[in-house]
Amino acid sequence: MSKLIAVAGKGGTGKTTVASLIIKHLIATRRTPIFAVDADPNYTLGEALGIEVEKTIGMMREDFIGERAEIPAGMAKEAVLERQFHASVQEAKDVDLLVMGRQEGPGCYCYLNNVLRNFLDMLTGDYKYVVVDNEAGMEHLSRRTTQKIDVLLTVCDHSVKAARAAGRIAELVDELQLRVKDRFVIVNRAPDEISKEVQAEIDRVDLKVLAILPEDENITAADVKGRPLVDLPDDIPSYMALISELEKLLT
Numbered sequence: 001m002s003k004l005i006a007v008a009g010k011g012g013t014g015k016t017t018v019a020s021l022i023i024k025h026l027i028a029t030r031r032t033p034i035f036a037v038d039a040d041p042n043y044t045l046g047e048a049l050g051i052e053v054e055k056t057i058g059m060m061r062e063d064f065i066g067e068r069a070e071i072p073a074g075m076a077k078e079a080v081l082e083r084q085f086h087a088s089v090q091e092a093k094d095v096d097l098l099v100m101g102r103q104e105g106p107g108c109y110c111y112l113n114n115v116l117r118n119f120l121d122m123l124t125g126d127y128k129y130v131v132v133d134n135e136a137g138m139e140h141l142s143r144r145t146t147q148k149i150d151v152l153l154t155v156c157d158h159s160v161k162a163a164r165a166a167g168r169i170a171e172l173v174d175e176l177q178l179r180v181k182d183r184f185v186i187v188n189r190a191p192d193e194i195s196k197e198v199q200a201e202i203d204r205v206d207l208k209v210l211a212i213l214p215e216d217e218n219i220t221a222a223d224v225k226g227r228p229l230v231d232l233p234d235d236i237p238s239y240m241a242l243i244s245e246l247e248k249l250l251t
C-alpha cells in the first residue's frame with residue numbers, strides 16, 4: 001500500500017517548494033518509486049522536479065470531450081480513456097509525474113472523472129509514495145475518497161492571517177470528509193522561532209507545527225536560473241529544516 005502525502009495551502013505559500021523538497025528526500029533515502037501528482041491548475045511541480053510536462057489530464061479530457069481522440073473499432077470508451085490517462089504520466093528515473101492541468105470547462109465530466117478516479121486508485125498501488133501538490137480548493141483530493149491521506153501538510157507563511165487560512169483549509173478538509181491520519185502545518189519563510197501571535201493562532205485553529213523553514217537564498221537562486229529544486233545540495237537550510245522533522249513521520 002502506498003503512503004500518500006498531500007501538500008496544501010494558499011497560492012504562493014510554498015506548496016510546490018515543499019512538495020519538491022519532500023520528493024528530493026524520498027529519492028535520497030531510496031523510498032522509490034514515487035508518484036507525484038500536480039493538482040494545481042497553475043502547475044509548476046514539473047519544473048521543480050526537472051521533468052518536462054507534455055500532456056496534462058485537462059488536455060486529455062478536452063480532446064476526449066471534443067471527440068478528437070480516436071477510438072479504435074471494438075475498443076471500449078473507458079479503455080481508451082484509461083490508455084490516454086496513462087499516456088499523460090511523465091516517467092522519470094525515480095518519479096512519475098501526473099499533471100492535472102486546468103480545471104474543466106462547461107460540460108459533464110462525471111463519467112471522465114470516475115474513470116480518472118479508478119485509474120488513479122489502480123495506479124497509485126504501484127508506488128511506495130504518492131505526493132500530491134494540491135490546489136487551494138482540494139477538489140482533486142475530494143474526488144478520490146477511496147484512499148486515505150497519511151500526512152496532510154498545510155504550508156503557510158509567517159503571519160497570523162496565513163495561520164488562520166491554514167485553519168480554514170483544515171476545516172475544508174473536514175467538510176470534504178477526507179480521511180486524514182496526520183496533519184501539520186509548515187511555516188515557510190519564517191525566522192527560527194515563530195512569533196507568539198502566529199503560534200497562538202496556530203494553536204487556536206488546533207494545528208501543530210511540523211517544521212519551520214527559513215527564507216532560503218538557494219531556492220531563490222534556483223528560481224532565478226530556472227533550475228530544478230531537487231538538484232539543490234543536501235545542506236541547504238530549508239531542506240535540512242524540513243527533512244529532520246519529516247523523517248519522524250516516515251519511520
Ligand SMILES: Nc1ncnc2c1ncn2[C@@H]1O[C@H](COP(=O)(O)OP(=O)(O)O)[C@@H](O)[C@H]1O
Nearest residue numbers: 011012013014015016017189214215216219223
Ligand atoms: N523558503 C523559501 N525561501 C525562498 N524562496 C521561497 C521559499 N519558499 C518558496 N519560495 C519561493 O516563493 C515562490 C512561491 O513558492 P511556490 O512553492 O511556488 O508556492 P505555491 O506552490 O504554494 O504557489 C516561488 O518563487 C518560490 O521559489
Ligand SMILES: [Mg+2]
Nearest residue numbers: 015016040044
Ligand atoms: Mg505551486
